[in-house]
Amino acid sequence: MVSSMRKDREVGHLLLLLLLLAFWEAGSGQVHYSVPEEAKHGTFVGRIAQDLGLELAELVPRRFRVASKERGDLLEVNLQNGILFVNSRIDREELCGRSLECSVHLEVIVDRPLQVFHVEVEVRDINDNTPIFPMTIKTIWFHESRLLDSRFPLEGASDADIGANALLSYKLSSSEFFFLDVQTSDELSQSLSLVLKKSLDREDTDQVDLLLVATDGGKPELTGSVQLLIKVLDVNDNEPVFDQPVYKVQLVENSANETLVIKLNASDADEGSNSEILYSFGSDVLSTIQTKFKIDRNSGEIRTKGQLDYEEMKSYEIQVTASDNGSPSMSGHCKISVKLLDVNDNRPKVLITSLSLPIQEDAPLGTVIALISVSDRDSGANGQVTCSLSPHAPFKLVSTFKNYYSLVLDGALDRESVERYAVVVTARDGGAPALSATASVRVEVADVNDNAPAFAQAEHTVFVRENNAPGCHIFTVSARDADAGENARVSYSLVERRVGERALSSYVSVHAESGRVHALQPLDREELELLTVQVSARDGGAPPLGSNVTLQVFVLDENDNAPALLAAGGGLGGGGGGPGALSPSSLVARGLGAGQVVAKVRAVDADSGYNAWLSYELAPEAGAARSPFRVGLYTGEVSTARALDEADAARQRLLVLVRDHGEPALTATATLLLSLVDGGQAPKASSRAAAEGAAGARAALVDVNVYLIVAICAVSSLLVLTLLLYAALRCSAPPSQGACAAGKPVLVCSSAVGSWSYSQQRRQRVCSGEGPPKADLMAFSPSLPPGPSSADSVSLTNLIHTILFLPLTIYKCLYFLFILNYVFLLNCCCISLDILFLLLLTSSFT
Template identity: 60%
Template sequence: MALFRRDSLVTRQLLRLVLLHAAWEVGSGQVRYSVPEESKHGTFVGRLAQDLGLEVAELVSRLFRMVSEGRRDYFEVNLQTGVLFVNSRIDREELCGQSPLCAIDLEVIVDKPLRVFHVEVEIKDINDNAPVFPVSKKNLFILESRFPDSRFPLEGASDADTGTNSLLTYKLSPSEHFIIDVQTNDEKSKSLVLVLKKPLDREETPVHSLSLTATDGGKPVLTGTVQLVITVLDVNDNAPVFNRSLYKVQLLENAPNRSLVIQLNATDSDEGISKDIMYSVGSVTPPSENSIFTIDSSSGELSVNGKLDFEDTNLYEIQIEATDKNPYPLAGHCTVLVQVLDVNDNAPELAVTSLSLPVPEDAPPGTVVALLSVSDRDSGDNGKVTCSISPNVPFKLVSTFKNYHSLVLAEAVDRERVSEYNIVVTARDEGAPSLSATSSILVPIADVNDNAPAFPQPLYTVFVKENNPPGAHLFTVSASDPDLKENAFVSYSVLESSVRDKPLSSYISVHSESGHIYALQPFDYEELQVLQFQVSARDAGFPSLCGNVTLQLFILDENDNAPAVSPPPSGRGSPVTELVPLSAGAGHVVGKIRAVDADSGYNAWLCYEVQEPRTAGPFRVGLYSGEISTTRALEEADGPSQTLVIVVKDHGEPAMSATATVSVSLVESPQAVKWDSRQTGGSEGPLVDMNVSLIIAICSVSSLFVLVIIVYVGLKCHPGPEVMYGSGKPTVVCSSEVGSWSYCQRQSRNLCLGEGIAKNDLMVFSPNFPQSLEHGKEKQQELPPNAPGQVSL
């Protein structure tokens, strides 16, 4: 009958292990291997690279690496063959204790692209632990009066192995008085009992020495032995009796020390000292916790004598013995099963297993930044953990496998806006109250060349006087780039174009590093009034980016051309005689001098006057018309002839002049007027006709030259700067085909992906001259010398 029960028990255990094994395989990771414990270094486990679909030749280039959660490096991969092998000794009992399933989770990571694989290696148990009894020798005292079938509990052996390797069978050395009975209670705990099958006779045999052997189910089998020394006592008829043979108690793991577990009570129907009972703890399973409980020998109060920890041991089996005080004592026994209940006393644990830093600012959403593992030693809801990260960051957590999470990029990042992120990962369990753990990950953002150099404004207006020396510094442009290192290193160049059939590079140059713009030759206002060009700022990134700015260089006129008197029809240097009839009255026009000046504005505004007014006699010259006329009626007393020296002056500073000599002869009848002219320094020429239209043309010059004249006069009032520029609204004043003025706006930021000249778009709005330009001119004249928007060079 006992053999049948043992076979049934073994069958149930094997069926349970098969079901657990099948359930474990269903929930396993991507790749699963198994290896026996205690395997030697180098033992083949599996062709990991082949099973994961990886090329062995790419393992090194793709930075193949393998990590395990909080354990030693039990396994290693040969990068030349892709074979997973045992790296160090594995003790299943040390690793997983009595757990029926024991597996090591491995995480395999490769880059280019980044992929994560999860591997489980099951550690199979081998029969490397023999059954062990708590003691090697057990003393029993049994009254000779005990009846057959009396039962005496024994403490069984324990086996650190699992499965069939831990299934124990017991065998007692041959004895005509005793047999061994093994029973399994509701808690799957085996009860080992020594059964008396034949009455004892102390006088015949006072001591029985037996050997109890425990044999496990492994191959080969291992055994453990305890020596039973049974002393037969004289009659003490009644042993103490507990009201129950098995007590079940539940305790929270945070129960304080000295907490009462249970109040035990045993009774003895004897009298005298045989009625007095003492209580003691026989044994505690597991044996390592033998001192975790204590009992008051008099009262029978069983209490905690240490700290309970559900994560270490969640079930205790305590053998209690009640012994009377007879010189030949009898004992009663009971079993107390203490179930330890879990409380939320373990905070989650966070570990960062892999980091891919820094993150390029052009990384696409979904890029894996870090791999994290989280665990909690508690069970049930106390061990369920949820993870979250700090809000308002462009990252998110993605659950990948079991307790593994990936920190991935959720949206695009910009290093120029935020250069690094301090991400706080919080793991919180579902206990009450819940516990949490945090871990900070500093994620720097790597710069890429995504910002083109930019100028403060799209257009600059620069004024420079003509006749500047070669190499004169005209202006300095400066562009900024918010990128880093070579991505922010800016070099400047002029976008080549043609000016009056000459290359722009023959007029100006720009220093590639400083942005200083220099004149390569003197400017001549009479040849070139406005020079418009573009400067490009290019960074050193790859691919490089560039931005453009437009400069309008206005040439300011200087009085460097003297008036030129037009020669007479007869040619320069011919003798000149002007005949005037004696009958001419006042206001009679004798002749007219025509002169021109290559300059413009005030520098070209001419006036005429007689060099020696006292010698002019009855003649005068129009201040601005150049007409020679009589001031009164002519008389014979005026003489037969007179010579007039006419001086032609401009309004420049300093003024330049030319002279014209006119000889006037008084005759009875009209004659043609002869004249010649002479410039300052000795050149002369004949008088020519000139009308007032010159004055009107000069006064009606374009609005741009009016602006230049006003600025020029302002500069004369504030001597010092030779070149100035005005900033402000990014507009360009452009001359239209009909001579009016319009606004032009240029867009100067371009992406330079290769060699070539950047293109700009010209937008012409109104053909009318803008009033804002006049206001800007007046405001510019009112600026102090060092005010922003006006720089003296």
């Protein structure tokens, strides 16, 4: 009957195990294998690559690897054929103890892309452990007066295996006095008792030798034995008796030291010293129990002595003996079953593995960053762990398996905003109060080239003086790239284009690393006033990004051109610094009054501003102070300083010095030869026809003068109307803007460059009746601060200035025409009007 019950239990255990395995595989969705313990090296476990759907050819390129929280050298994978095999000895008892379930959990990890598979390898128990009794020889004292069916409890054997391999059966050697009684309290707990079936007589038999054999249920069966030496005692024939043979106690783990477990009470029917009872642990009680509990020999109180830990041992079975003081002493026995109750005294543990760091800032959502596993040694709700992440981070946890999580990307990353994240994983159990543990993951964000170099401004204005030294530094461009590393390494280059007939690179160059712009050759303002340079900045990313900046390089004038004299025909004469320009001799009639113009020196300067503002003077030669001639300071007109008389030399040689206003000033000289002749010595006509022709010419000149007078009157009327209109507009303007209102005087100062707008290219030309255009009018343009007047007022003022300038030009033309026709009266009128107009124009500008 016992054998039938044992077989039924074995069948039930197997069915339950199969159901648990089927439920586990259905719930996990992962690969499950099994392997017997103590398997030899190289034992086939399973075709793991094929079962996971992986190609053999991609195992090595994708970095196929196996990781385990347990000993990592137990199982290994052959990367050539994808077979999982036993790598080293697997001892189930060492790995899992007496736990019914024993599995090795593997994490199979492949990269590119990252995938994680969970593989469970069940370790099957084999019958490799024999039953072991606490001792090999046990001595039992039996009194001859013991009644039939008296029982003596025996300590059973233990088997390190599980299941059927640990299911023990006992057999006692043949004896006429004793038989073995086995009682099963639950599935794995058995109580053995030696029962007396025949009365003992010490005088006949003082010792009985028995052999107790324990046999496990494995295939093949393994056995263990203990030799029982039963010694028969006399005299004291009543033993102490406990209230019950087994006491069950529940005790909370981590109970304080000296906590009362139970108080035993045994009774003895004898009297006197034979009824005095002493309590003690059984002789076969394990040493581990003696370190955790203690018993008071007199009172029978059992108290805790050491720290109890549910995770170390869940229950204890303590054999207690009550012995009287008889001679010989008799004893009674009982068993205390102590069951520990779990409390939440273990914090969860967080393990972070397989970090894929750093992560690119353009990584897609859902990218796996790390694998996280949690565990808790407690049981029930105390061991159920949930995980959470610190807030305000673009990540989330995804549960991939029981107590396994993946840290994945849940939001966009920008390294320029946040370079790294300190992600805190918090694991919290379900106890009351709950315990938690944290682990930090430092997630570095790798840079990608998503930012182009940026200049502080799109355009710069640069001033460079002409005649600079070759290779001189004129400007430094600088661009900043928000990326990092090679993506932020900026290089500069020149955007090539044509400047006239030459390439821009022949004028300037830019250093690729520093951005320093250098002029490759001296610049000449007279050739090139403005040079537009475009510099490109490119980073070192792949593909590179870039941007451009524009430099407006203005060439500042220097006084590097001396005044150039104009010949009488309009071409250039002698240059500055030479021996002087020789003009043909001019005849001057004696008797001319003071102030009569007899010649004019014309010169131009290729520079601009002050450097091109010319002044004329007579060279300080011997006798120059007594010369009857003088030269206009800014007009270059040579006129009589006094009336010419007979005392003056017949030939006058004048040396005119032309000087600009540069620093230092440059000069040119012109030599004029004047011949003084009497008025009657003028060339006469050789014939009447010549005289008639001259008379006709004079008549034509008179007619021309009539037309000129009419034109002057018309222009005078236009000038008067213009002046009246200009005065009315100036006086009707607001006080802060008009010319009639009082205001603070504006100080006009020239800059270091100068504000003179006269130059070879920009000078205002004045027409005359003969010779080349005159260049003696200097138009000064001060840099006045802009007033509060509107754009309409500025436009109207500019229009009035233009209208005012038109009569001046016409008057100048008429002035030169009258010089040619010797109309001195009109010439004087024109000069007077010129002076009046210049005064009005000056007052309007100021």
